[in-house]
Amino acid sequence: MRKMSMTNQVMLATVLGIAAGFIFQEKVEFLKIVGDLFLRLIQMSVVVLIMGAVIEAVxxxxxxxxxxxxxxxxxxxxxxxxxAAVIGVVFGLILKPGVGIAFKGFESTTIQSSTESLHDIIVGFIPKNIIEAMAQANMIQVIMFSLLFGLALSLIKNEGKNGQILDFVSSFNNVILKMVSLIMKLAPIGVFCLIAPVIGNVGTGVLVTLMKFLLTLGLSAILFLIVWLIITALYCKVSLKKLIQNMWRMSLVAFTTTSSAxxxxxxxxxxxxxLGISDRISKLVIPLGMTLNSNGLSLFLSLSIITFAQFYNIQMGIGQLVQAVLLSTLACLGTVVVPGGGLVALATVMPMLNLPTESIALLAGIDWFSGMFRTLLNVDADTTVALIIAADEKELDYDIFNS
Structure with a gap:
């Protein structure tokens, strides 16, 4: 009997988790500890994995x-x-997800916007202490250090000096990847135990109330993916069908775990x-994309802005729409790469457009579900950019891609 692939196991776990949540509701809350343990097992190596990948690549x-x-x-x-931000605005204007929403109790929320000034944000890109940055999982600071460390290694190598550190980093990366691959064998169990409690706690009430927003988000995400994958396939001269097939597993993991990390x-x-992308390109582009390229968050922010404007019956002119696109784009730089980061980013953007941050609680109940689409777009867009750069640099193995 043929063994079920990991992808199919995760799909089955997703369906069973949704069913268990609807059937048993709050009774499956005890499963949350298993899901949280699975997330922690993966996340504990993310910082060193990103550091090692960037240092090796650079x-x-x-x-x-x-x-x-x-x-x-x-x-x-x-x-x-x-x-992505433009598509979010366009779909929001066409489908009007904020019209007709009736939701009581949105006045209270603990979500707060960032109080950092532009000066603090820019200075915050550079770590005072790399150990502290690693302990706090500050990805931008970790990547900045890794870029400089990798550059220094590159210069030492060119000067003909000792290059054994680079070999050590490469070997260390292989060990971390092997460790994570062992942990990923638990993915079906982890995904089931993550999804079931979420469905059980949220219930159907808030889902029905905000179904229009979720449908709009889903449709706009699908359109963006279709457009972007077509652009990638044409640019790289590869089969669109094969591109989708080769990215299916990572897309499913991103969608079900809602975490790029x-x-x-x-x-x-x-x-x-x-996909046949060289290590040199993928280990540079993918970690950078985690903090600098959040298409899913950009689309989510722009669509949320339009939704709240409609909710409060506020008319937005062309200037405000352009501002919404720009803010949604800039807010994605250095965004949080774990579940829940989208609400924090939204709380930062809303005051800039004179929209009350209190209403963000309206979307808090469905953050896990909107996070599915955000993460899917983030991961797939990062991967396609790596594919494009690899094709440009003649480092795309078409034999592996088409095998």
Missing amino acids: GGLEAKELGKIGLKVFLWFMGSTVL VTLPIQIEDCKEK
């Missing part, structure tokens, strides 16, 4: 190559993020073994 590059590739990556990241090890593995 350390293996020439300084000139890093500048050229970095500019390409940044432009593709910004282009995809702006496109948890999906990262699977993403890096599939980039190499299914």
